[in-house]
Amino acid sequence: MLLGLAENKEMLAAASHRPRVALGIKRLVEISMRLALLLLLVSLTPAAVFAHESKSTAEGMTEEFATAEAMRLVPKGASVTDTSCRSQDVADSTRYSCIVTYSD
Structure with missing residues (x-):
């Protein structure tokens, strides 16, 4: 059992x-x-879908400074495709706003 x-x-x-x-x-x-x-x-x-275009923006007292600040925000290895700046009068001085366009 x-x-x-x-x-x-x-x-x-x-x-x-x-x-x-x-x-x-x-x-x-x-x-x-x-x-x-x-x-x-x-x-x-397609690989183009993964590579995207981005922008970094910075402002400064001179165009060179604003561009350099925007370039610092670009990731390492990215390719810069365009830079553009515009001036803006503020009180008694001029400020620059620059945009750096880059792709990964």
Whole structure:
């Protein structure tokens, strides 16, 4: 009788383990399919989408100072594509606002 109970417990344990293994395999397949789809989409996306254009702005008492301050905000490795400045009269002095456009 005891041997029969032990066998039944082993059979029940094995039977209850099978659905968890099947569920784990199913989940693993779903994750790998999603990853494959993501990699496919990334590989088909043109590089121009990832390279974006940004701007940095700074102000100063001279055009040179404002441009230099804006250049300091450009990340290392980025390519500067344009610089532009405009003057603004404030009280008895002139302030310069410069914009540096760069791409990653």
